[in-house]
Amino acid sequence: MTTIAKLDPAVFFRRIPLAPHQMLDRVTRTQDAIVLCHLGVARLDREQWSLTIDGLVERPLTLRFGDLMRYPKTEVTSSHQCAGSPLAPLEPTRRICNIRWGGVRLADVFADCGPSVRAKYIWSHGADFGEFGGATVDAYVKDLPIARVEADALIAYEMNGSALPAEHGFPARLVVPGFYGTNSVKWLTRMTLATTRAPGPFTTRWYNDPVLDDAGRDTGETTPVWSIAPESVIVSPAPEEAIELSVEREIWGWAWADGGVHRVDVRTGDGDWRPASLEPAHGREWQRFSIPWTPRQRGAVVLASRAQTKHGLCQPISGRRNAIHAVPVNVV
Ligand SMILES: Nc1nc2c(c(=O)[nH]1)N[C@H]1C(S)=C(S)[C@@H](COP(=O)(O)O)O[C@H]1N2
């Protein structure tokens, strides 16, 4: 029933259009959004597409694209971040954007299939297949804890008010707001409810972070790359910008985390961390922070920002993908 997708290109494909100082728009334009495809870009026909929901459900279901339209349409604007290369998982990459998704709530669709209470995970399959990092797969498969369905997970068919472009998962994809992008499976064709995590290299081999103890030592345990850790980027000033001495100027940027950011501090040079003003969390969107700064000394200065959740989770100095973002500037 599911026809084999055409992939074009049929190899790893990505776009990283914006550096932090170019992230000026609150909602990122589609052409400026990150693109990450491990196995290539699947080219699907909307009329041929279907999504099967099976496994631990009372009533397995196969939906065609038109069937999605029977459910209420929901829009969610959320920060959308690539966790970086699974081959270098701790390296900060700042591949972040803020996207308005349109689609149907996964919870509404699942209500029609009667998920079993035994189901703990959803295995989501994309139509793409092939080779990545020495492993060959029949499909890109990720898993999602079922508890997350009741949040705002979507089967999305729109991005910023238009149909999804092919490279973003046309005709429909999963979007898990608050989770790293890797979990938002594109070209979604099958969701299987299960008691265990999904087999396959994208859930067992890659996208599991080492758990460190308080002293930063590896405990030997791993944790799935799901929830987005608190992070922030300075948009302005730009790296190496010339800043006028004794003139007040604004340092501003974006901060985001699963569950929202509670506080952002900014440091200029080796001064103290100072609390920035931060807009309150609005749904799943990234939050703007800003702080005035009047430089009193000429020379090179490094600016840095640090986001914190309401649970006190904070960006580390180094060694993690969400390590503090530092911007060198010159006071002239
Ligand atoms: N089917 C499929 N879904 C996928 C991927 C993929 O390779 N195949 N890449 C994931 C990764 S790592 C990221 S960061 C996001 C990127 O989504 P975007 O390209 O629409 O920005 O898609 C995720 N969903």
Ligand SMILES: [Mo]
């Ligand atoms: Mo990613």
